[in-house]
Amino acid sequence: MTEDEFRVDPRAPVFFLSYARARHRPGEPPRDTNQKVFQLYVDLSDHVSELLGLPAGSTAGFLDRVLDGGQVWADDLAFAAGNCQAFIPLVSPQYLRSVWCAREWNAFVRRRQVRRPDARATPGEQPVIPVNWSVLGRRRDLPAAIRRRQVFSPTGLPPDIAPQYQQEGIYGLLSLGRNGKDAYDAVVWRLAQRVVRAVDTHWVEPYVADIEELGDGFEEAGDELD
Helix, strand or coil, X not given: CCHHHCCCCCCCCCEEEECCCCCCCCCCCCCCCCHHHHHHHXXXXXXXXXHHCCCCCCCCEECCCCCCCCCCCCHHHHHHHHHCCXXXXXXXXXHHHXXXXXXXXXXXXXXXXXXXXXXXCXXXXXXXXXXXXXXXXXXXXXXXXXXXXXXXCCCCCCCCHHHHHHXXXXXXXHHCCHHHHHHHHHHHHHHHHXXXXXXXXXXXXXXXCCHHHCCCCCCCXXXXXX
């Protein structure tokens, strides 16, 4: 393929942030229980927009903010999963149990990934960027499709920050308040740089899946690089 063939829809978000939505209790009115996810989304979007020099009004990321999400495969969600260039699952015990999160994962990984000409990608770095959202437990307990991926780990930071992120996850860093702020800021900046590297080194072919095509478990097929 030539560089001219690596086309991206200008309406497409750069990244798709996939997360397990916290549920409100039966009888309670709907409320936004995912404020920490939204904070990460805003901060990450700002950094990615800055690094890529996106014009005003363009979209850096996609986040499904339906308060009781996971019920409708909406057109905007399907378009984002089928056209974004980086997929960021916020891995947690709840995420691994979510059928809806598996469908979002499957909608992205079935798209063909192509390494850009002359791109120098670090081994293991691909457009799927799993992030430690909360305590992951043992790696061997993760679904095989997630386990074979390189979970995001920031580098080039003060020696205490990466271990704190690994132990607490981004959710934990946000929950620690001032004690976790420096680590959170550094990790999200490195994550934004990682997203930009994915865009610079790979192209993911557009394909908008119908929900009927998507399995309920985390799939591996269809995500190999050409």
